[in-house]
Amino acid sequence: MKIFVLILAMALVTYLGRVLPVLFLGQKTNRPRVEKFLRLIPYSAMTALVFPGVLYVDKDFMAIGLVGALMAVALSWINMSITFVVIGAILINMLMYAI
């Protein structure tokens, strides 16, 4: 029962973060600088989500995250689709754990 209440509370605070922009964002901005800021956020956000967090995928074995990430960079650099980028990174990590 306690876990159930915890899950509900987690759901509530998570939805709160998602619904705030809906409640407080009125008219579309047409200030070019603000528009540009919003267009750049995806790139800064994804970068911040990946680095340095990826190094701690396995806290006891930092090379796992590092090599997995480098593999993903290499595969996407040669224009592999997301599917193969993800599979490649998982496979190299499996290989590293196996040996």
Added chain:
Amino acid sequence: MTNKEQYLLGVKTALPVILGILPVAVAFAVLSEHSGLTTVETILMSILVFAGASQIMAVGMLVAGAGFLPIVLATFILNFRHVIMGTCIMNRILTIPMWKKAILCFGVTDESFAIFTTTAEKNSTPYYFAGLISVTYSTWVIGTIAGCAASQFLPTLVSRSLGIALFAMFIGLVIPNVKKNTQLGFLVILTALLNVNFNYFMPSSWAIICATLVGAFLGVFFVKEDQEEAPE
């Protein structure tokens, strides 16, 4: 495009991302089952919360003996980045009624944000977003169920290797754009450095939010965009 075509385009665009989400869902389910949550609780959390990193953190904190309030507070802080992501997404679909946005915003996640905001602006419509999140949400829930079923006999080798999936997906979404625009590459390096530094004096979830905002703010001054449209 008709509404239906926009929805289907969203579904189609999200298909490759299944592979980024599924492993994380399986990993969460395995962790959750091993940390003493029942199968029903595990699946219910995925249905109601729908935020991978915070779910994984929550079961980790439960194992470590954390109480109710710290876990809820950590969840709120960790998921606070959705405010920024939601702002970017809602800014493109402002015209639809409030109640529709109140439903669609449940689908704001790292993944749906990543795909939606890297889609050309003319295609990033409400129906397109609905298509995207139908795929991401069902993948997350089905992946959790599959993970619960498999948790008994999934080799550790496999479950441990799944953690990289989400990171690989973000890398795969950013790199093609960096290749096209060198200054975007500088923005990526700058943001990474900012994030490393912020990590020294704040919890990492706040560091991510600050690095995202400061990085994009500085980028406004030095990134040159090729076209008006966001690159795809």
